Amino acid sequence: MKKTMIFGLMLVPGLLCYGQEQRQQPPATGQQTTTGVRPQRAPEDSTIKMTHFQTEIWDPEIPMVQPAAQIGDPPADAIILFNGKDINSEWEETARGGGVKPATWIIKDGAMVSVQGSGSLKSKRVFGDFQLHIEWRSPSVITGKSQGRGNSGVYLQELYELQVLDSWHNRTYRNGQAGAFYKQYPPLINASRQPGEWQVYDIVYTAPRFGKDSTTYFTPPRATVFHNGILIQNNVALRGPTTFVGIPEFLIKKHGPGSIMLQQHGNPVGYRNIWIREL
Ligand code: MG
Numbered sequence: 001m002k003k004t005m006i007f008g009l010m011l012v013p014g015l016l017c018y019g020q021e022q023r024q025q026p027p028a029t030g031q032q033t034t035t036g037v038r039p040q041r042a043p044e045d046s047t048i049k050m051t052h053f054q055t056e057i058w059d060p061e062i063p064m065v066q067p068a069a070q071i072g073d074p075p076a077d078a079i080i081l082f083n084g085k086d087i088n089s090e091w092e093e094t095a096r097g098g099g100v101k102p103a104t105w106i107i108k109d110g111a112m113v114s115v116q117g118s119g120s121l122k123s124k125r126v127f128g129d130f131q132l133h134i135e136w137r138s139p140s141v142i143t144g145k146s147q148g149r150g151n152s153g154v155y156l157q158e159l160y161e162l163q164v165l166d167s168w169h170n171r172t173y174r175n176g177q178a179g180a181f182y183k184q185y186p187p188l189i190n191a192s193r194q195p196g197e198w199q200v201y202d203i204v205y206t207a208p209r210f211g212k213d214s215t216t217y218f219t220p221p222r223a224t225v226f227h228n229g230i231l232i233q234n235n236v237a238l239r240g241p242t243t244f245v246g247i248p249e250f251l252i253k254k255h256g257p258g259s260i261m262l263q264q265h266g267n268p269v270g271y272r273n274i275w276i277r278e279l
Pocket residue numbers: 151152153161163164263265
């Protein structure tokens with residue numbers, strides 16, 4: 001009994017020292033750490049002293065941009081995709097059987113509104129990485145339910161649909177409601193306004209990069225979205241083109257810059273104040 005106690009007491013300081021040694025051991029120079037490669041460290045008696053100038057980067061100077069007087073309006077460097085007056089300078093419409101034709105959507109109260117029997121609108125310009133601001137409004141008179149109520153969509157590069165839907169007290173599948181990347185990512189929260197009220201999407205999009213394999217992303221498309229100023233998609237990595245039926249990963253095909261496309265889904269959804277900044 002006594003021997004065991006003495007042996008135990010002898011072990012304790014040893015264990016304490018071992019613990020201290022473990023804690024005091026810094027990663028070796030050049031060793032990979034969770035935050036990168038540990039840089040060369042000057043010895044403590046080094047005469048080298050750092051100044052704050054050594055970590056200040058001055059050039060090239062960051063260009064200035066004139067912000068809008070009112071947040072939500074386009075800053076000076078934005079491309080205006082719809083100014084409330086003219087659809088056809090920046091948009092064309094998908095035609096049945098393929099191709100495009102002049103837009104048949106109508107302009108009403110400064111908004112372009114989809115019409116029964118028309119096609120989807122495609123921007124004539126194509127984009128890679130961008131910041132997009134777009135305002136939309138579902139009809140004030142409620143007709144239909146679930147996916148049949150105020151359905152449209154903002155397609156990024158013509159392939160990735162950010163769902164537009166009247167999701168004001170309108171249950172549908174969660175990955176198909178307003179703010180969902182259709183059937184891939186439901187919105188983090190339902191930030192919908194009442195039908196007939198203007199709503200805003202602010203989207204930051206990074207296009208995919210492709211390597212040798214044209215059916216797999218080297219880096220996937222990524223998007224962050226604010227709905228009426230509230231974060232609803234936080235840097236999500238899209239799995240592939242959004243689709244009504246099917247597996248997105250199976251639909252990946254190498255692509256370059258693409259249009260912004262506004263879906264015609266049989267409901268008179270309106271859009272206004274659309275601007276984009278290429279990144
Ligand atoms: Mg839709």
